[in-house]
Structures are given as C-alpha cells and as structure tokens.
Amino acid sequence: MTAAVSGGAPPLILTEWLCEVVDLAPGMRVLDLGCGRGASSVFLAREFDVEVWSVDLWFPAEERQRRADDAGVGRQVHALHGDARRLPFPRGFFDAVLGIDSFGYFGTDDLFLLDLLPLLRSEGMIGIAGAGLVNEIPDRVPDALTHWWEPSLWSLHSAAWWSHHWSRTGLVDIATADTLHEGWRRWLDWLRLVAPDNHAEIDAVEADAGATLAYIRVAARRGDQVLPDRVETIPVVYEPAPITLIHPT
DSSP: OGGGOOSSSOHHHHHHHHHTSSOOOTTOEEEEETOTTSHHHHHHHHHHOOEEEEEESSSOHHHHHHHHHHTTOTTTEEEEEOBTTBOOOOTTOEEEEEEESOGGGTTTSTTHHHHHGGGEEEEEEEEEEEEEESSOOOSSOOGGGTTTOOGGGGGOOBHHHHHHHHHTTTSEEEEEEEEOTTHHHHHHHHHHHHOTTOHHHHHHHHHHTTSSEEEEEEEEEEOOOOOOOOOOOOOOOOOOOOOOOOOOO
C-alpha cells in the first residue's frame, strides 16, 4: 500500500467511500483524474470490473501501468500522462469521472466543469473525495493551523462549497455532499504511517481535532443539456500587409 503513496490522503479508503455514492457497473468507462500512482485505478478495475483511464500529470504512466499489470488488471487500466485541462477524449466517452484527493489542484476554476462535462455522457456521474474543510474559513486561519498553513492550502474547501460551485452551473444535480465521520483521525493515522517525520502537518491535524480539517465527498449527475464544444485551438490565418502610419491632424 505505501508503495502507491502519492499524496497526503489514503487513496483506497477515499475511493471506497466515494464509490458508495457513485453508480458503477461492469464494463463502464471511468476516468480516474489525478490518480497519482494509480492505486485508485487498480481498485476500481478489480472491485467494480470497470475500464479505467488512469490520468495523472505528476507521476509516470509507465509505473502505473506496471502496477495495474502486476495486479492482474492491466487490460482494464489505461495509464496515461495528461493534464486535466487538456484531456484527449471524445465527447460522451466516459460513464463516470472520479477525482481522488486531486480536484482541488484544478477544479476550483470556474470554467473547469464546463470543460470537463462534455467528456461525460448524459446522466453520467462525477465524484470527488479528498482533503477539505468542515466549513469554509471566512477570514483568519484558526490558531491550531497557522504554523502549518501556507497559500496553496486555500484550495481546500468544504463539501458545501463544492456543491455550490458545481450546482450553480445548472449542469449537474448534486447527489451527495458530506464529510467523512471522524475523518481527521483517518488523516492523522495516514500521516503517521506514510510521513511520520511530517511533524508540522501531524501536529496541525492533531491540534485541530476535526474542527476545521476533514475528508470531503461530493457526487453529482450530469444533466442532458447540449454542451458547447471545447475550444482546443483558434485557427488564425496571417496575411502580410504594409504598415500604414496615421498621423493625428
């Protein structure tokens, strides 16, 4: 398990928790977006007999494919190196899109869901699970977290924030938006297992004791609206012309 560590959250616990509220059936095509070293991709293929496109920007696809091969699901897992903002898939290709402790790195963009949803079939589901907040931090970071907090952590949000962020587009219907009961304890246990020298984060999670930090889960179903095509490139034709200077009179 620790050989597949790629971040600060337990991927299998979060994937299993998320799949409680996402409809998966054998043969479905699933995008595992920001999958790290691919533990979640292997889990999805083995437990639900789905076909998984395992996409990550930071970790090599070759390692993920070997992990899937060794787990006996190499034919079901397609490991790709890719950017979440430039995904090479056709419209309506996926039955479900999942993000395990990854969506905060790219999904807070107001336009990202509009760019992602065309890849999901009508009535398909999108779901995320990962580190987040119990409630939004209004102004000042709580004292228990100040020694650990740094600017990138403002990408952490509550399940309610994600629900509003998605639902206001009018493109999805929220099915679930909640926090994992006593999730902060899972967070603490995971850190002590995989990063015992990360004292700053361990001390912060322990001192906070679930008041602010949490594991969050959000799942939604795409509607049947016709979505606009994604803009990949804008064709430009250059034609040379003489420069004319206009002098003010």
